Amino acid sequence: MTQCRWFGEQMLGAGVAITASADGPVIARFTGRPLVIETVVRAADGRRHRFSARSDGFVLRGWIDASDLRLRATRPIALLGEQVVLERGSAALVQATGGALFARARFSPFSASAAVACEAIEVGEQQRARAASLAAPVHIRMDSVALHRASSGPAVGSIETNGRIASYSRIEARDGRVRVRATGAVTVEGWVDRASVEEGEGPDCDDCDDYAVVDATDSCDDADPDNGCPERPSVETWSGAPAQVFREPSEDALRVGTLETGGRYIVRERRAGWASVAPARFVFSADTGGFWVRMP
Numbered sequence: 001m002t003q004c005r006w007f008g009e010q011m012l013g014a015g016v017a018i019t020a021s022a023d024g025p026v027i028a029r030f031t032g033r034p035l036v037i038e039t040v041v042r043a044a045d046g047r048r049h050r051f052s053a054r055s056d057g058f059v060l061r062g063w064i065d066a067s068d069l070r071l072r073a074t075r076p077i078a079l080l081g082e083q084v085v086l087e088r089g090s091a092a093l094v095q096a097t098g099g100a101l102f103a104r105a106r107f108s109p110f111s112a113s114a115a116v117a118c119e120a121i122e123v124g125e126q127q128r129a130r131a132a133s134l135a136a137p138v139h140i141r142m143d144s145v146a147l148h149r150a151s152s153g154p155a156v157g158s159i160e161t162n163g164r165i166a167s168y169s170r171i172e173a174r175d176g177r178v179r180v181r182a183t184g185a186v187t188v189e190g191w192v193d194r195a196s197v198e199e200g201e202g203p204d205c206d207d208c209d210d211y212a213v214v215d216a217t218d219s220c221d222d223a224d225p226d227n228g229c230p231e232r233p234s235v236e237t238w239s240g241a242p243a244q245v246f247r248e249p250s251e252d253a254l255r256v257g258t259l260e261t262g263g264r265y266i267v268r269e270r271r272a273g274w275a276s277v278a279p280a281r282f283v284f285s286a287d288t289g290g291f292w293v294r295m296p
Contacts, residue, residue, distance in 0.1 A: 003042045004094075004101060008123030009034055010070045012053075017287070018062040020247075020254055022048040026287040027062055027247060027256045035283040037123065039069060046096050057238065057263025058279040060245075060256060060291075066095050072124045076187075077103060079112040080157045083147060083190040086114075089127030090186065105186050112157050136170040138180065138197040148191040151175045156190070167201040235280045238263040240296040247289040249274035259293050270295075 014032035019025060030053070040050040051064040071094055077086040086092060091106035094116070103121060104113035146155035151174040168180035168188070178197055181189040238259050245257040249271050259265060264280035268290070276290040 003040065004118035004121065005038065005040050006071065006118075006121065006123045007036075007038045009036050010123055010125065011035075012037070012068060012070075016064070016068045018051060018053070018060060018064050018284070019048075020062055020256065022046075022063050024063070027254070027289075028060055028284045028286055028291075030284045031282055033281060033283045035281075039064070039123070041094060041101060042096065049094075052257075053284060055279045055281050055283045056265075057260040058245075058265055058277075059258045059260060060284060061258075062256065066093060069094075070123065070125050071106075071121050072126055073103070074120055074122050077114055077116060077120060079104065079114050079186075080147070081149070083149060083156055083188065084112055085187045087187055091126035092116075092121055094121055111160065137167055137201040138170045138178065138199055139167045139201060140192070140196055141198050142196050145192050145196040147188075148177065151177045151179070151191050159188070159192070168197075170197070235264050235266055238265065238293075243293045245277070246292045247286075249276070249292045251294070253289075253292070256291065 011032060011034040012030040014030065016030045017026045018028050018030070020027050036054045038052045038054070042050070047066045048063045049066055049069065050062075051069075052059055052061045054060075071092050073086050073088055073090050073092050075088050077092070078084075079086055086103070086105050092103045093106045094101055094103050095113075096102070097113075100115050101118075102113040103116040104111065106126070140159060143160070145159050147157050147159055148154070149156050168182045171179040171181055171189075173179070173194060176194050177191040178194050179189070179191050180197070181187075238261060240261065242261055243259045244251075244255050245259055246253040247256050248254075259277065265277040266280060267275045267277055269276040273295055274292050275295050276292055278285065278291060
């Protein structure tokens with residue numbers, strides 16, 4: 001069974017949840033600050049991936065939705081033969097289907113996907129591709145249009161615009177179809193029906209292949225002590241052996257992570273030999289219960 005392990009630093013969106021299991025309860029939510037992550041994707045995991053997040057020796061483990069990860073292609077990936085190619089550095093969504101791992105463009109009017117090897121994907125934000133200037137520009141004016149490999153013959157896929165106007169270069173016209181090409185995060189070249197396009201570029205849409213920026217939850221700036229935030233508890237360093245982190249102050253409770261030797265944390269509450277702790281940088285917060293460790 002295919003299994004991939006990817007490691008790197010990224011900033012998960014504010015409010016993104018990590019769950020105890022593939023279909024278990026939410027144990028924490030991220031605050032939108034950068035942290036180091038590791039994700040393990042197996043061919044049997046579907047849309048949920050095993051996941052760990054690390055910040056200053058505070059490690060949280062669980063599962064995360066595939067759509068919340070920021071992954072990108074390390075090389076061009078053919079999604080529909082030579083007609084649709086996910087370019088190197090472009091954002092990819094990786095899911096498991098039929099015992100294999102498949103990648104598709106994260107922000108694209110194409111739903112086509114292709115089987116990938118682990119080394120074809122890495123952790124990272126999409127690298128913006130500068131689209132080439134359009135020669136003889138045309139734009140698609142329909143929500144969906146069939147894409148053909150040749151001026152005659154069956155379709156190989158479709159362009160789903162989802163109401164967005166996509167601009168292409170018109171290369172040639174023949175037999176009631178127009179050969180179009182576009183470059184950027186996804187390179188597209190193929191034939192579409194002449195009636196589906198209009199002359200000229202569509203509206204400028206530089207950010208149409210990305211989601212809107214999600215505002216982080218209100219948080220305090222570590223570098224500005226006079227920003228109106230309440231005084232922060234002092235940061236402590238764990239000097240003992242690595243300690244298991246539990247959801248409740250009981251060794252029978254759900255284990256959600258590890259506080260490593262040298263890990264930096266703050267104490268929110270103490271109770272009968274236990275401490276409710278949080279990572280020093282507030283990169284994630286407990287959804288319910290808390291993060292509890294047995295004090296030495």
